[in-house]
Amino acid sequence: MSVSNDREEAPGGAADREQGAAGQPLLSLSDVEKSFPGVKALRGVRFDLRAGEVHALMGENGAGKSTLMKIITGVYQPDSGEMRVSGEPVSVPDPRAAQALGIGIIHQELFLMNHLTAAQNIFIGREPRKGFGLFVDEQQMRADADALFRRMKVDIDPDVEVGTLTVARQQLVEIAKALSFNSRVLIMDEPTSALNETEVEHLFAIIEDLKRQGVGIVYITHKMDEVKRIADRVTVMRDGQYIDTLPAATTDMATIISLMVGRELADSTRAEGRGAEEEVLRVEGLNRGQVIRNVSFSLRRGEILGFAGLMGAGRTEVARAIFGADPIDSGEITIHGRRQAISSPKDAVALGLAYLSEDRKHFGLVTGMSVSDNITMASWRRFTKGRVFMDDARLREASKDYVARLKVKTPSVFQETRLLSGGNQQKVVIAKWLLRDCDILIFDEPTRGIDIGAKAEIYKLLQGLAAQGKSIIVISSELPEVLRLSHRILVMCEGRITGELDGREATQESIMHLATLRPSIAAE
Amino acid sequence: MTDITLEQAGAKKSSLFSTAALQKGVAFVVLIALLAFFSIFTENFAAWNNMVNIMQATAVNGVLGVAVTFVIISGGIDLAVGTMMTLTAVMAGLVLTNLGMPLPVGIAAALASGGVMGLISGSAIAKLKIPPFIATLGMMQISRGLALVFSGAKPIYFNSTPNYKYLSPESSISSLIPGFEVPNGVFIMFGVAIAASIVLNRSLFGRYIFALGSNEEAARLSGVNVDFWKILTYALSGAICGVAGLLISSRLNSAQPALGLGYELDAIAAVVIGGTSLSGGRGTILGTIIGAFIMSVLTNGLRSMGVQEEWKIVVTGVIIMVAVFVDIILRRRA
Numbered sequence: 115m116s117v118s119n120d121r122e123e124a125p126g127g128a129a130d131r132e133q134g135a136a137g138q139p140l141l142s143l144s145d146v147e148k149s150f151p152g153v154k155a156l157r158g159v160r161f162d163l164r165a166g167e168v169h170a171l172m173g174e175n176g177a178g179k180s181t182l183m184k185i186i187t188g189v190y191q192p193d194s195g196e197m198r199v200s201g202e203p204v205s206v207p208d209p210r211a212a213q214a215l216g217i218g219i220i221h222q223e224l225f226l227m228n229h230l231t232a233a234q235n236i237f238i239g240r241e242p243r244k245g246f247g248l249f250v251d252e253q254q255m256r257a258d259a260d261a262l263f264r265r266m267k268v269d270i271d272p273d274v275e276v277g278t279l280t281v282a283r284q285q286l287v288e289i290a291k292a293l294s295f296n297s298r299v300l301i302m303d304e305p306t307s308a309l310n311e312t313e314v315e316h317l318f319a320i321i322e323d324l325k326r327q328g329v330g331i332v333y334i335t336h337k338m339d340e341v342k343r344i345a346d347r348v349t350v351m352r353d354g355q356y357i358d359t360l361p362a363a364t365t366d367m368a369t370i371i372s373l374m375v376g377r378e379l380a381d382s383t384r385a386e387g388r389g390a391e392e393e394v395l396r397v398e399g400l401n402r403g404q405v406i407r408n409v410s411f412s413l414r415r416g417e418i419l420g421f422a423g424l425m426g427a428g429r430t431e432v433a434r435a436i437f438g439a440d441p442i443d444s445g446e447i448t449i450h451g452r453r454q455a456i457s458s459p460k461d462a463v464a465l466g467l468a469y470l471s472e473d474r475k476h477f478g479l480v481t482g483m484s485v486s487d488n489i490t491m492a493s494w495r496r497f498t499k500g501r502v503f504m505d506d507a508r509l510r511e512a513s514k515d516y517v518a519r520l521k522v523k524t525p526s527v528f529q530e531t532r533l534l535s536g537g538n539q540q541k542v543v544i545a546k547w548l549l550r551d552c553d554i555l556i557f558d559e560p561t562r563g564i565d566i567g568a569k570a571e572i573y574k575l576l577q578g579l580a581a582q583g584k585s586i587i588v589i590s591s592e593l594p595e596v597l598r599l600s601h602r603i604l605v606m607c608e609g610r611i612t613g614e615l616d617g618r619e620a621t622q623e624s625i626m627h628l629a630t631l632r633p634s635i636a637a638e
Numbered sequence: 639m640t641d642i643t644l645e646q647a648g649a650k651k652s653s654l655f656s657t658a659a660l661q662k663g664v665a666f667v668v669l670i671a672l673l674a675f676f677s678i679f680t681e682n683f684a685a686w687n688n689m690v691n692i693m694q695a696t697a698v699n700g701v702l703g704v705a706v707t708f709v710i711i712s713g714g715i716d717l718a719v720g721t722m723m724t725l726t727a728v729m730a731g732l733v734l735t736n737l738g739m740p741l742p743v744g745i746a747a748a749l750a751s752g753g754v755m756g757l758i759s760g761s762a763i764a765k766l767k768i769p770p771f772i773a774t775l776g777m778m779q780i781s782r783g784l785a786l787v788f789s790g791a792k793p794i795y796f797n798s799t800p801n802y803k804y805l806s807p808e809s810s811i812s813s814l815i816p817g818f819e820v821p822n823g824v825f826i827m828f829g830v831a832i833a834a835s836i837v838l839n840r841s842l843f844g845r846y847i848f849a850l851g852s853n854e855e856a857a858r859l860s861g862v863n864v865d866f867w868k869i870l871t872y873a874l875s876g877a878i879c880g881v882a883g884l885l886i887s888s889r890l891n892s893a894q895p896a897l898g899l900g901y902e903l904d905a906i907a908a909v910v911i912g913g914t915s916l917s918g919g920r921g922t923i924l925g926t927i928i929g930a931f932i933m934s935v936l937t938n939g940l941r942s943m944g945v946q947e948e949w950k951i952v953v954t955g956v957i958i959m960v961a962v963f964v965d966i967i968l969r970r971r972a
Contacts, residue, residue, distance in 0.1 A: 439858075439859060458858075459860075459861050460861045460862070460863050463860070463861025464861065471859065476853070477855050478856060478859070479856055480849055480852040480856050480919075481852075481853070482852045482853075482920070483848065483849065483852055483919075487845070487849075491860045491862070492860040494842055494845055495842065498842050501842070502841050502843075503840050503841050503842070504840055504844075504845055546860065550861070
């Protein structure tokens with residue numbers, strides 16, 4: 115890694131305050147830049163971590179937290195910037211190098227081999243050997259694993275098959291694994307997302323213990339209360355940029371939220387309220403296991419209905435259930451006044467429903483196919499000659515028409531969609547559903563992975579569609595986005611709708627309050 | 639935004655030489671090089687008669703390759719093409735020789751039985767969610783067993799249907815153009831290939847096959863009836879195996895129930911050499927036909943050179959690896 119970019123653009127001087135700390139920081143990054151095709155993911159990012167501290171990293175989805183962590187752990191290579199460990203400049207060409215430097219990560223999704231034991235998982239790839247290196251020293255491995263668990267003060271049998279453990283205990287195995295590299299830096303990516311209250315308390319106790327042992331912890335989270343509980347400092351990122359670093363103890367939540375969302379809180383951009391239009395979609399008593407619990411709501415013509423909530427609140431699951439992509443246990447769906455049984459996406463599309471997934475590359479687009487193919491895919495049946503052969507001339511005309519209408523930036527309609535920027539890919543997906551004559555559009559994180567400039571364009575597009583009489587559901591984890599777009603906002607927490615807010619009156623605080631109204635705590 | 643536009647312009651230029659087209663080009667160059675090599679270093683290779691032999695030898699593998707190309711582009715695999723071919727030949731034999739039905743009924747029996755077997759594999763994959771490798775491995779055994787059971791494990795000869803030889807070894811065109819002794823089977827192979835190309839590139843069905851292979855989940859969420867098109871893909875593949883069954887039994891003037899194992903791997907090899915991606919979503923019929931020709935040119939050429947014939951198998955293996963390696967290099971660059 116080399117410093118090739120000395121452009122002076124780092125905002126804020128807060129980080130300067132930290133320089134007086136004793137000795138070198140354990141880990142420090144400066145001027146980190148990273149681009150992906152079509153997106154500038156990081157620009158001028160800095161970050162530092164001291165021994166024995168918990169440093170929370172916060173920011174909206176797409177702020178660049180994960181990209182930064184992937185650079186620290188050697189998954190991605192930065193375009194430019196410098197990384198130092200204990201003051202020494204280092205390069206991290208791959209994850210192995212990160213491990214050698216004592217940097218461990220606990221991913222949000224666990225990467226364990228279910229059929230192996232805890233000890234085998236921890237030492238996979240570097241098992242202690244015996245007998246001229248030909249055999250695994252099982253005894254030694256078990257003892258080492260046991261020592262790690264004892265250091266963490268947890269009671270896990272090294273011989274237990276990992277797949278039989280609860281998620282919380284599997285996570286502890288991951289932590290043990292990270293520690294086994296003699297990690298001095300431990301990155302935790304939303305470690306509490308799958309844990310219950312007691313398990314969270316236990317995790318925090320372990321974190322406190324690790325702090326005392328001098329381990330530095332990067333703690334990525336969306337939960338304000340956790341930051342207050344365990345973090346020493348908070349760094350906020352937004353749109354791929356470093357914003358500020360603050361002491362956790364003396365900073366209030368409102369400050370952090372305002373740093374995370376920054377710009378565009380002006381009320382003037384808020385959606386206009388809608389009059390009494392006809393109801394196009396009504397959902398009653400929707401249930402699916404523990405993830406959707408008794409969800410009911412309605413959507414009117416020309417309305418933008420926002421769905422807010424924390425990650426895992428069940429918003430995407432509701433959308434997929436309505437769209438027929440996942441089976442439901444019970445619930446009634448009424449479209450244009452008629453009760454409908456939707457058992458597959460095909461049924462939903464035939465009824466004029468469209469679902470625009472947050473994960474465009476996997477669920478929204480066939481990225482290896484052309485812009486034209488993607489725009490017309492849901493409507494191919496309409497573009498045939500004699501129902502068998504494709505009418506390529508009409509296909510081309512139709513896709514050109516929509517490329518022009520939605521201002522998709524592409525050299526031609528034959529361009530492979532993977533080469534387009536995020537914003538333009540999203541427009542291609544929108545075009546697909548407009549061409550299919552869908553009038554109920556469900557957007558799941560409509561601007562994820564999209565540049566700021568392009569975001570505004572997508573917002574205008576959505577508002578224009580609503581004005582034309584399309585009915586829109588927007589699921590978003592970005593509060594300003596929900597506030598800016600929605601006429602009405604539903605907030606979910608743990609599978610339930612915990613409240614409804616008027617789009618003009620809602621605030622980030624009122625949404626956050628409802629989003630953390632955990633019914634399970636009240637129940638237990 | 640400006641830098642993105644530049645980047646896209648660059649990408650457009652390279653798409654003129656799309657990886658699929660390039661790989662087809664590579665396969666084609668290999669074929670020409672082999673032809674040139676054998677023509678120079680052996681005496682009889684380049685003779686017209688020998689060229690006809692090569693074409694005749696390519697017909698069955700070429701048609702099976704086409705069958706499996708559809709399945710592979712759709713993101714699946716079909717290990718049963720060889721044994722389904724055998725079963726369809728046995729069915730034709732039963733209908734023509736044992737029941738004494740007219741030739742068109744025998745042809746229909748071969749195509750229909752292949753289609754039904756494919757339908758069953760496809761349904762097992764789409765509806766029962768059995769992985770394609772396993773489902774078609776099962777179908778490979780089922781069709782092999784049925785071919786042996788139905789035929790009593792003995793060859794069925796087509797002596798009561800003298801016209802049967804017109805399906806493959808006879809040359810109808812030689813009566814129009816004297817001396818142009820190209821067997822009918824070769825024309826049937828090219829006919830199947832052209833029809834398959836049209837289906838794949840021009841039809842709604844073909845468009846869905848590519849979409850399935852590129853991103854099945856996105857296609858499903860676009861409201862595409864994924865199961866239906868997947869089943870249809872395997873059924874079409876099975877019916878094309880029926881054509882191969884007719885070709886091989888016509889050429890041997892008999893349905894040989896013990897034949898068939900190993901043909902599926904030759905067919906898949908032809909597809910892979912022809913540049914179709916085993917991970918789906920990318921591929922061409924022309925590439926597969928070129929791949930099939932490369933394999934039969936090798937067999938024929940090495941034989942003309944007096945090399946022990948089994949070396950052909952070794953060389954084919956090397957070519958498969960090189961072809962896929964070239965594909966990886968090209969894709970990395972793209």
